Amino acid sequence: MSHSPCGGQALLLASFGVLVTAISGHAQISLPPAGESGIVEKSLRQSQPEFRPPLEKPPEIVIEDSRSVEDPGAGPTFVVKRIKLEGNTLFSDEDLAPFIDMGDSLKVTLGILNLMANEITHHYVQAGYILTRTFIPAQRIENGVVKILVVEGTLGDIEVFDNERISTEAILDRMQPVRDEKILREQTLTRVLLQMNDALGFEVKTVLKPGSRVGTTDMALKVKETRPYAISLDADNFGSRFTGKLRMGVTAKVGNIFALGDRFSMRAVKSNEDQLFLNLSFDYPINNYGTRVGLSFIYSDFILGDSLAPLLAGGDSALYTLNVTHPFYRSRSAEFYLTLGGEYREFRNSDLFGPTSDDQLADVFLTAGGLFTDAFQARTYYALRLQQGFTEGDLSDPLNSRNLGSGEVLIASLSIKRYQKAFIGKSYFIIRGNFQWANDRVLSADQFAIGGFGSVRGYPLAEFAQDNGLAVSLEYVVPFPFKVALTDNPKMKTLDQLVSFFGFIDHARVYAIDPQPGEVNREITGVGFGIRVNIPPWSPAIPAFSLTTSIGFPEFVKTEPSDRSDHTFYLGGVISY
Known part of the structure; x- marks a missing residue:
């Protein structure tokens, strides 16, 4: 007026x-x-x-890990002169060397080696490779050399739960970019989930857990369906x-x-x-x-x-x-x-x-x-x-x-x-x-x-x-x-x-x-x-x-x-x- x-x-x-x-x-x-x-x-x-747009709601990604936490000081000590990495293709030995530097030699426990392995895993995760896991495999230590195995993580089976209106096939089709990656990156998974969650009345939560096959991770998609429509009335001068x-x-x-x-x-x-x-x-x-x-x-x-x-x-x-x-x-x-x-x-x-x-x-x-x-x-x-x-x-x-x-x-x-x-x-x-x-x-x-x-x-x-x-x-x-x-x-x-x-x-x-x-x-x-x-x-x-x-x-x-x-x-x- x-x-x-x-x-x-x-x-x-x-x-x-x-x-x-x-x-x-x-x-x-x-x-x-x-x-x-x-x-x-x-x-x-x-x-x-117009009104302030809401912040982008991040998709929920839950990673289930079957490993147990160990005391770094527990167990017997032994001398390690060098650590040999196996399975790493995304990062070279030189890239990961700072996490496993032994100097001339170092007296360690199995717990300390597991901490080193966790540092390598963290490095991968920071780069977006959330399925990567690093282990100390069963081995015989010879000449002070210890092997650390890097499993860079591939996607196994994908299952869909709780969907009613939207077919399982339609949801799995939208996951194709995730399947196309030889080694899954979090950025790809996040992008696909954000795009799916843009759909009206549809929201999906992801749970990642150790796969049925060695070196794989299975994915469970838990769907929440609400009304697929929205109506608004407005008036102004x-x-x-x-x-x-x-x-x-x-x-x-x-x-x-x-x-x-x-x-x-x-x-x-x-x-x-x-x-x-x-x-x-x-x-x-x-x-x-x-x-x-x-x-x-x-x-x-x-x-x-x-x-x-x-x-x-x-x-x-x-x-x-x-x-x-x-x-x-x-x-x-x-x-x-x-x-x-x-x-x-x-x-x-x-x-x-x-x-x-x-x-x-x-x-x-x-x-x-x-x-x-x-x-x-x-x-x-x-x-x-x-x-x-x-x-x-x-x-x-x-x-x-x-x-x-x-x-x-x-x-x-x-x-x-x-x-x-x-x-x-x-x-x-x-x-x-x-x-x-x-x-x-x-x-x-x-x-x-x-x-x-x-x-x-x-x-x-x-x-x-x-x-x-x-x-x-x-x-x-x-x-x-x-x-x-x-x-x-x-x-x-x-x-x-x-x-x-x-x-x-x-x-x-x-x-x-x-x-x-x-x-x-x-x-x-x-x-x-x-x-x-x-x-x-x-x-x-x-x-x-x-x-x-x-x-x-x-x-x-x-x-x-x-x-x-x-x-x-x-x-x-x-x-x-």
Whole structure:
């Protein structure tokens, strides 16, 4: 909700002025960015409510060991001049020499030799070879030479337990990368388990135990199945005054329909005015190494209201996307993937006089993204996208959405989000950055829009848009300072885990390539504060609830908001089941 000094009279006068302008010269009408179908669709996705993603839950890997602990000083002593290693192929004798250095000779016990063997095992485990075991085999010691046997560990049998909906064959197929390794690495096992646990309603725990064959380790996969679907309802006032500030949305996901890990998603949003948004997508694993193919369809339409209502203007858009994604690296703390895809996008606008624009864009794109953690106790998410268009190259087309704009443009965009511990209690920073560069003038759908929730709070949604731009944000989050239990239920979190306060500063700029009359580079800044409440489900029958409320103030020195408001109040909530 915004406060405007003009009120209803200003809206009436503005509407009358727009209508007079439309009648006197249709070709001269220039809609604000929030009135263009391409920007409407993009800004709606940009302004969706968001919450801090949970940390990656590490897969549970239990290693059962039948060996017993021995006292290093127990047993008789004997002189050892040299230790001979057998069975080591991954590390040379020189690599392992520091763990078995005897000097000229050394008086030892069997317990001391076992400690040396354990050090070698630890070295292998640190390198990720968790199945390796090192033993002192039964032997006759001759000339002071003792043999130590390294069993580098191969995988034996794999058994699956407690699965009902997902077949044993499907689960074993997903373990193929583990079977392919001659000597199993923890990194490979962790990656495969993380990918399997991404499936809705599916979680697997791994138990490794000595195999039935010498030198092997058997694996037991213990499956926990829950409901393979998720539903959430959300509402907020993050929308545009031209298409409806109040928005209600529903998101539904269903998994494991045709194969373990596939996912169908649907999101629909309706504003309190005439705006509708629908997104359907399907994601399918095409091999056992994490490669996925995705299909997506987005449709949106709207009729402009507020001061633009007399124009009877509106628009619609349809986006069709096909992509392939492959994870090249994944661990508990890092991830890297590449996505290659193509899009076909249609954007149409019209008013009371008829069609005003019709863009039909085709492009291919490559995205490199992922996440990483670092020594500063921070977690960073990133995505770099390169997009090349192939259509709408006729600059003289009267139905182009933007003067001298083209669809045959190369666009590079980068998004970064970093959660940085502040080292003051449990507080932390959220640092965001979004950047776009284009090599030529773009059409409306590819402009970089700024303003509103998800960009610069305190300004209207999609206040300005140009070819190139940047938007950065710094947010400081402080959890509730006291640990207060709300109920006697031990599963219910304390107040400091549920409530947090935050303050923010947002800044953004947009730049036009070859500026045309009326096009100006813009720079806006907003500041504000707010509160978030996140209540997780404490039982399967109870949904999770999230609420965020904040107030944003525009910085007037450079640019005054188009609605002349001195602040904007934001309220949004999500119920997830």
